[in-house]
Amino acid sequence: MTTVRYPGVGDAASPSHSERNAALIEDLRASGWLRTDRVADALEAVPRGHFVPPELSGQAYANEVVFTKRDVDGTALSSVSAPWLVAGMLERLAPREGERVLEIGSGGWNAALLRHLVGADGRVTTVDIDSDVVDRAVRTLAGTPWQDVRVVQGDGRAGFRDDAPYDGIMVTVQASRIEPAWLDQLASGGRLVVPLRLRGMGRLLTFTAENGHWRGGGWEQCGFVRMRGEGAAQDTGATYQVADGIRLRVHDSALPEASALTGAAQHGRRELWSGVTVGITERTRPLVDLWLATVWDRYGRLLGDPPSGGDGVAPLPGGSSATWTSTTLAYVTMRAADDSGTRFEYGVAWHGPDAGLAEQVTDQLRAWDQRQRGGQGPSLMLYRDQAPSPSTTARVLGHGTPRLVLTWPR
Incomplete structure (x- = not known):
């Protein structure tokens, strides 16, 4: 790959940053999270260092999360996600040239990567409930080739209907349920990538439509900053x-x-x-x-x-x-x-x-x-309305609708 340097990305395009970014990309390839040249090109073209606050620049190319805002009790409220997880989510969503994509949970870096992948004929909208996060996303995207990303302040549970339907929706906050609005705003054949909490365990899942319901899969462990908002299901447990x-x-x-x-x-x-x-x-x-x-x-x-x-x-x-x-x-x-x-x-x-x-x-x-060992693993079906009665190797997860049913092959 050839290093791409864009005006407006400041020190993130310096040789030292480029070398650190290249080393990170090679690490992601070796770990298996980065699989395609398209996503590798995006990671090279959109330097993470430009989206990490200057006071945290030493962490910009580490393969770990960078927390950018915390509550008074220390609870993380916003972050620049870990590169391995970002790469994995981009590989799953697989956005193509000309597509429309919605990101739930903002910050700038993911949105810029998505914008690079959908190209000039595509459209990226990113939504966040926190005005500080929205302001930071607008500020870091300004003056870059990705400045036409639409940044919206709002409750991500509702998606953003104005730019729907979307070919892909990427949720970059920890969800405790699948919101009906996300399903409503997906185009036919669209993909939903979401970190979902199942019985207290964070799992990265991809949902695609299948005969009147949605099939989920993936199962990698992951953790994200929790979804906020008055109506957000927090799944706080006990x-x-x-x-x-x-x-x-x-x-x-x-x-x-x-x-x-x-x-x-x-x-x-x-x-x-x-x-x-x-x-x-x-x-x-x-x-x-x-x-x-x-x-x-x-x-x-x-x-x-x-x-x-x-x-x-x-x-x-x-x-x-x-x-x-x-x-x-x-x-x-x-x-x-x-x-x-x-x-x-x-x-x-x-x-x-x-x-x-x-x-x-x-x-x-x-x-x-x-x-089950060595098999295909469980299937996770998402039903907008009534779910079938679960078998002895299945469990209905959560409450209300949409309903999630996890089933193991016999």
């Missing part, structure tokens, strides 16, 4: 303090008794191993977690950093799928399967007297291994 530094997050589930969790945590940790071993490059944890979230009515995410050593509650880095009874807490754990450092075995750790709960968890880990 949080329980289990032990020092350890908490259980529960969404869309029967709730435990807080005293039962703290009582269970007072028991020492015991472990039961499933015999299911996986390679580190298989990236099975997102699918295993989805499997357990489907088959368990009582489901939560156990989070936190336990003290080293001892036999206390110890979730995996990034969290463990967990379930419970009135006396016992059980959660997924892993251990090395050999000395290579590349293979691990799934198991269950539990606290409390109910060893039967641990056996149920290992049974489900083995069921995933025998029936």
Whole structure:
């Protein structure tokens, strides 16, 4: 690729910035998130450094999120998304020359990348509820080849009807549901890419129309700044303090008794191993977690950093799928399967007297291994109106309409 330098992008086009941007692009290629030359060209032509605040310029080409605004309590309100995630979303949306695209959640960089991909005959609209974010997007886009992006202040839940229908909608805030307006404003054959929270787990999904409903897929783990607005479904769930530094997050589930969790945590940790071993490059944890979230009515995410050593509650880095009874807490754990450092075995750790709960968890880990491992993964159907009754390997997710039904192949 040839480095493209545009007037109006300032220091972001300097040789040092160009070299750092090129190194980032190569990193994205090596990781598999960047797959096509079209998206690579966009990332080269639209330097991230131009859209990162000057005081954070040292982070401009790191492959990680840059938070640009926080609430008084430290909660992130706006960010420049991590490049690996941006590349992955662009690959999924696959905008073509001349298309109309809507971005929900603004900031400037994503919109400029989309504008580069749809070309002069295309149209990009970006919507954000925060006036500060809108102002920053307008300011960073001004004087660049992407300044004709339409930047709108408004509630992204409503989309933006004036420029509809859209060939693609990209949601760059964490959503807890699919908004009807997004579906209404998609053109026939249009694509919706959205980071959606399912039973407390963030997953990057792509929806396309199929015979009167929409099919979703993808399943990569992801996290975004949450959607804001008076009517936004926050899916805040419930949080329980289990032990020092350890908490259980529960969404869309029967709730435990807080005293039962703290009582269970007072028991020492015991472990039961499933015999299911996986390679580190298989990236099975997102699918295993989805499997357990489907088959368990009582489901939560156990989070936190336990003290080293001892036999206390110890979730995996990034969290463990967990379930419970009135006396016992059980959660997924892993251990090395050999000395290579590349293979691990799934198991269950539990606290409390109910060893039967641990056996149920290992049974489900083995069921995933025998029936789903290496398969196509679950399907996620989105129904605007009445959804069919779910089977034993399916679960209706969330409440109200549209309805999401996650189903595993038999």
